[in-house]
Amino acid sequence: MRLCLAALLASMLPAAAYAQSFQYTNSVDGAFDENTAPCATPLQRTFNVTQSFTVQDVNIGILLTHTWRGDIEMRLRSPAGTVVTLFNSTGGNRDNLNVLLDDAIGTSVDTHTNNDTATAATAVPPYQRNFAPNTALSAFNGQNSVGTWTLSICDNAGSDAGTFYQADLFLTGPYADLSLTKTVSNSAPAAGTNITYTLSVLNASSPSISAASVSVLDILPAGVTFVSASGTGTYNSTTGVWTVGSVPAGSTRSITITVTVNATAGATITNSAEISASSESDVDSTPNNASTSEDDDDSVSFTVSGARVAGTPPTLSCPNGTTVHDWDSVSWTAGSTTNSYSVSNLGTVGFNITRTGGAWLSNATYGGQSPARQNAVTGGFSPAQFSIFELINFTNQSETATTTITLPTAVPGAQFRIFDIDYSAGQFADRITVTGSYNGNSVTPVLTNGVSNYVIGNSAFGDATSADTSANGNLVITFTSPVDTISITYGNHSLAPADPGQQAVAIHDITFCRPVANLTVSKISSVLSDGVSTTNPKAIPGATVRYCITLSNAGSGTATSVSASDTLPATVTFVPGSMASGTSCGSASTVEDDNGIGADETDPFGMVFNSGTITGTAATMAPGSTFAMVFNVTVN
Known part of the structure; x- marks a missing residue:
């Protein structure tokens, strides 16, 4: 076998103005000889054309060996299905084919009576001879070029055989x-x-x-x-x-x-x-x-010009107050990469740290085997405060370590610092990228730079050195909209050497806005029947109307002991046994009885009719959840 199938953009062939020629090469060797039924199973070679244009001209060059060339038949099929016979049993006892077929040549390939040079080592193009094909290639003109073009070659008689080496398809079309x-x-x-x-x-x-x-x-x-x-x-x-x-x-x-x-x-x-x-x-x-x-x-x-100063982070606005994950008050086993902590008024917060390469390092000054809890890198705080330290040796610029913080429920906002995002010539160039998500949707935080780093979007880049006890390398991350997952990716940017040395950052305390539920309610109605029209019923006396009341929690906190009531007006009468609940009006199919007792009150919603009032209940409603209750009335 020679070369694999390739598509090559050729230089301009002689052609009309406003036209360009593309060359596609197939050089997958293949033997062919006579068939039981002549040419029923020809050798086929294809050209995959991805450029889209209107074909103005087609040429094809073919290199193959074969004794007694008069046994050969060749055809070319376009993606549109048009078939042109290129060569049809001419040349008698002459051998091989090293020919470019072009309509513009005045002499037909039927007149070709010489032996051609064709071996596995023969380099084409250019081809040894030029002829017009057996039938005109102009049959393809005006077609779209895109798709698979197929060359079929067969031997229609016995005794002789051949080997295909290469074919080049040239398609010419207009260009800009x-x-x-x-x-x-x-x-x-x-x-x-x-x-x-x-x-x-x-x-x-x-x-x-x-x-x-x-x-x-x-x-x-x-x-x-x-x-x-x-x-x-x-x-x-x-x-x-x-x-x-x-x-x-x-x-x-x-x-x-x-x-x-x-x-x-x-x-x-x-x-x-x-x-x-x-x-x-x-x-x-x-x-x-x-x-x-x-x-x-x-x-x-x-x-961006100007002297670098530490930026001013946005003020974290929390309508329900804040709660803090404080590294001073918890422990972290040195070297561990997964831990979880109970945070007041929030629940269990999970931390998971992964690497795409490099190796964690151990240093007693920074808490021992990394990741570790330490207070040697302080971010300028005095007295020193603890943080989680990630000391790592990356082997190239693309390797990273990612810390994922998973919250038990979404919070309206959050803010924290990362210490020591800086740069050391010939050693490392810190890069931090912070992302978040809420119900699976991306959330972008605001990053505020220190003196030793600059911010582009949700990434920070170290470009100056910051000491262990300095605030120069600090970065403040602020989420001003609901978030339930925070991802911190640490690595290098382009100023780092190809093989960075050891480097580290520290993640400090995290302030979370306390979750807040935000319940909204909507009500819709539809006329089911009126006893008169089956296609367009109206809310006339005697008509049956279905109501749907929907409660939605658009907040970031879980609502508990939810209850909603609807007192019916005197103009309608409740239809007993018509209540059902669900997560939307269309899917509210869980049957609810009319009283307020029994298992149906907690599956997971409840409904009761009492003294002209419909009441629906839900033990909890998580952020983003909905509760729909439907019932029927008769118009009086």
Whole structure:
């Protein structure tokens, strides 16, 4: 076997203006000889074409050995199902085939009467001879290129055999030549100021053709906040897609995006963009392939100016007060990676620390075998306070340690510090990324930098040294919205050496907002029947109406001993035995009897009708849960 199947972008072949030729190569060796039923099971070789364009011309080159070439039949099938006979039993007793088949050649392959050179070591293209095929390849013109093209080869007689070595399929179609440039208005803006990004898409002049449905993907990086956009087309700051539209040959389309810098001093922010869609193939680039070296992508960077000072964290607002997990009041077995603690007014909080590489280290000064509880790295607190210390030796920049904090229920907010996020030349460059979740949805915290680190979005990067007892390396993390899981990922950024040395951070006390339930209620009705119309019943006397009352807990705390009542007006009469409960109006199918006793009162909801009032009860309602109760009445 020679080379595996490959698809190669070829340089321009001689063709009409506005056209580009793509080359697809199959070099998987294969033997073929006569069939029991001639050509019933031919040798097949395929070309997988991913570029989409309208075919203007097709050529194919073939290299194979075969004694008595007159036994050979070859056909090419397009993804659309069109079949063209390339070679049909010509050449008599001549041997081998090393030929490019091209409609533009004036001489048919039927006239080919020479032996060709074809061995496993023969390098093609170029091919030894050029001929027109047995039937015209122009039958494929106008079809779409995308899909599997299939070459079939067979021997239709006995005695002789052959070996396929290589075939090259050349497809020619129209193209555009799009390129993207991106600039930034200020390479050293101050934090809090506005800057602009300008993106321009150029479509080169002839022989390029007009490109339609052009779009550019420019997802704004962490460290800037979208303000506005003006220029050609529209920009969606959520998806990052600039919908450009049509770009005629020889023209440029531009847009200016205004953003506010919200990264701290010293932060370097890189913004990359790429053409993500076009109606036409591009001569020298592929849209949306995540390239960083083609002319349809570009990036710019700026570094936030100003002297570094420690930021001011947001004030944690807790309507129901706070509760604290305090490392001074608990223990941690040195070297353990999983522990849980009871936190007042919250429940059991779990800690789990995992690594993707590297090794935990042991140091008596910092509590022994890491992870460990220690008070040598203090974050500037006096007297010194305990924290969980992660001392680790990573072997490359990509390895990380992740601390996951799992709460028993969501809290409205939380705040804590991480100590010693800093940098040591030739040793390490700390990076911390903090994420959260609430009911499975992502929650992004606010990170506030220290003097030895800067913040971009929800990541902090150490770029100066901080002593063990200094506050310079502190980072404050604040969750200002409900969260039930917190994830802290520790590793290195690009200033670190390829093989970092030992490094560490410490996670200090965590202040949680006490959970708060937030119950809301809604009520809807529908007419089931009125004795008159079966398709559009009305709430007339004698009609039966179904009511549904829904309670929802939109808060972060669990509500207990929940009760909701609905007193019926004199204009309706309760229908006995019609009550049911569930988690929504549509699924409320658990039958409830009319009294307030029995197992049906706790399965898990209860309902009772007494003296004209419907009352529903739930022992608990967790955050995000709902309780629906339905019942029927008759209109008086």
